[in-house]
Amino acid sequence: MTGREGELDREESLRRRLADLVAIDSTSTRSNRPMVDVLEPELSRLGFECQRQVYRDPAGVEKVNLVSVRPGRHYAGRPPVPPLALVGHTDCVPFDPAWSGALRLEARDGKLYGRGACDTKAFIACALEACARVRKHDAPLMTVFTADEELGCFGAKQLVDARLGRARYAIVGEPTQLRPVHANKGYCLLEVVVRGKEGHSAYPDLGRSAIFHAARLLERLEKLARNELRVELDPKFDPPFTTLNVGMISGGKAKNVIPGECRFTVEWRPIPSQRTEMVPEWLDEMVHELRQEEPAFEAEVQVQRMDRGVETPVGSEVVQLLVRATGKEPVTVAFGTEAPQLTALGAEAVVFGPGNIQVAHQTGEFVPVDELVRAEEILEHAIQQLCGGGAR
Numbered sequence: 001m002t003g004r005e006g007e008l009d010r011e012e013s014l015r016r017r018l019a020d021l022v023a024i025d026s027t028s029t030r031s032n033r034p035m036v037d038v039l040e041p042e043l044s045r046l047g048f049e050c051q052r053q054v055y056r057d058p059a060g061v062e063k064v065n066l067v068s069v070r071p072g073r074h075y076a077g078r079p080p081v082p083p084l085a086l087v088g089h090t091d092c093v094p095f096d097p098a099w100s101g102a103l104r105l106e107a108r109d110g111k112l113y114g115r116g117a118c119d120t121k122a123f124i125a126c127a128l129e130a131c132a133r134v135r136k137h138d139a140p141l142m143t144v145f146t147a148d149e150e151l152g153c154f155g156a157k158q159l160v161d162a163r164l165g166r167a168r169y170a171i172v173g174e175p176t177q178l179r180p181v182h183a184n185k186g187y188c189l190l191e192v193v194v195r196g197k198e199g200h201s202a203y204p205d206l207g208r209s210a211i212f213h214a215a216r217l218l219e220r221l222e223k224l225a226r227n228e229l230r231v232e233l234d235p236k237f238d239p240p241f242t243t244l245n246v247g248m249i250s251g252g253k254a255k256n257v258i259p260g261e262c263r264f265t266v267e268w269r270p271i272p273s274q275r276t277e278m279v280p281e282w283l284d285e286m287v288h289e290l291r292q293e294e295p296a297f298e299a300e301v302q303v304q305r306m307d308r309g310v311e312t313p314v315g316s317e318v319v320q321l322l323v324r325a326t327g328k329e330p331v332t333v334a335f336g337t338e339a340p341q342l343t344a345l346g347a348e349a350v351v352f353g354p355g356n357i358q359v360a361h362q363t364g365e366f367v368p369v370d371e372l373v374r375a376e377e378i379l380e381h382a383i384q385q386l387c388g389g390g391a392r
């Protein structure tokens, strides 16, 4: 076989794998079992021992994580912690029903279009192809395919609770345009419920406006976002500080009713060095101060998500391996990934994959074919380097 034929072979195989995965509607609200039903037999065929972790999401829908290990040549019996895990999420964000090609992979101008083509089925296709091409290695190789990443990494959190999926190094698939991402900011969310007392708006002293009270809290939150949160800096990130956003607010029943309740969300993305509890602690302090000024002030803080940021040292072997293989310097991102969960399980994690996050979550999401092919070659290289051996 000539080199050129070998290349076409790889490209064609990747394209087929990706088309099969894109054809499955794995919108997060649905069960991801059909994805696992395709992945598991393929991994078994490639010599992996597969384990399903089944759970129900808050809506009662069955979700499945799939953790698979292929023992290395040098480890008969119970394998030690695998040196490498390839990690990808099987779920996708919803697609617009008007996008008729969402589940039918379409090739155009060197790009492959479809829901999940970029985020993150391209990486899963690369991982499978790399596992198929590098069949012999010394140490065990792991793959971890998760559910519910798009909803808040719930699948990966189930793995952490069960201590399942531990590896020395983890390559977490996300569209990074083949740049190794060694750190990401955390993602935290809470809701504040401010309670007042309803009454006729003509008699303000008979009620208590929850909206005016919320405004006092919001003013302090804005100062926090502009001042205190900008003191602790991490120059690796842009912007280099923890950002905070009040994205939604609601309250009141009618224009002539003193509002009895006001709710708003507070989302913040902490730099890895910062404790996630900082913002709720500051909020508690603000509520306490406002209560000193007015004893009837009433606000409740409901924390909904607290994922801290993570950072793997640039000198880590898995980061350096990807730097050498891609010729690209390690970078950071401000969006959440499953790297924190893999890190919690004990891995040094790096986020890496073909495609651009800017086109993910959109109609017309795509992955460039050349990046897809290159990502697969790099994963093969990573398996050979980290799991040893390398003979096909």
Ligand SMILES: [Zn+2]
Pocket (backbone or CB within 6 Å): 089, 119, 120, 149, 173, 174, 175
């Ligand atoms: Zn993703």
